[in-house]
Amino acid sequence: MFFLQLFAKFLKILRAGQTPAQIAGGFALGSIAGLSPHLNLQILLVWFVLLVLDVNLSAALLAFALSALIAFLMDPLFHGVGYFLLVDFEGLRDFWTALYNAPVAPLTRFNNTVVLGSFAVALVLSPFIYFGMRSFVLAYRNHVFARIERLKIYQLVRHNAVVNWYLKIREMGE
Numbered sequence: 001m002f003f004l005q006l007f008a009k010f011l012k013i014l015r016a017g018q019t020p021a022q023i024a025g026g027f028a029l030g031s032i033a034g035l036s037p038h039l040n041l042q043i044l045l046v047w048f049v050l051l052v053l054d055v056n057l058s059a060a061l062l063a064f065a066l067s068a069l070i071a072f073l074m075d076p077l078f079h080g081v082g083y084f085l086l087v088d089f090e091g092l093r094d095f096w097t098a099l100y101n102a103p104v105a106p107l108t109r110f111n112n113t114v115v116l117g118s119f120a121v122a123l124v125l126s127p128f129i130y131f132g133m134r135s136f137v138l139a140y141r142n143h144v145f146a147r148i149e150r151l152k153i154y155q156l157v158r159h160n161a162v163v164n165w166y167l168k169i170r171e172m173g174e
Helices: 002-014 020-035 041-052 057-071 075-088 090-101 113-150 152-158 161-173
Strands: none
Touching: 002 057, 002 113, 020 041, 020 057, 020 113, 041 057, 057 113, 075 090, 075 113
């Protein structure tokens, strides 16, 4: 039942009045937050940016939930990337030492390989997620939903007085 509600919310987000860029921006920022395994300073900053920018918060919450589900499967990859950045990459050792000795930097938990790796992978993936989601929303609105709107059954249900009355009551409860 949870997944059906999630799917219905996703379809509602795609049809929302916001621009595809706002939906894609929320989705990209939400995926950055969802891929991180812990609550830390950089994720709080991502949520702050999410709230300050004019992006779709529902898309961000959906992306957060979806990426948090798959993040556990990607932990070995995150550990490998984090280990490479913390230990194997010689040029960054002094940077990590100086960062960890700074007063606020330990709140980032970048000394944890999984946290650092997940944040690095999320940052690298975020432009691809943004542009992919933006293209997907445009394609859905221009092709898929346009076809659905032309179906007779959709027109019958959508223009039914009882259905419209129910939708108005349901919107008041939300």
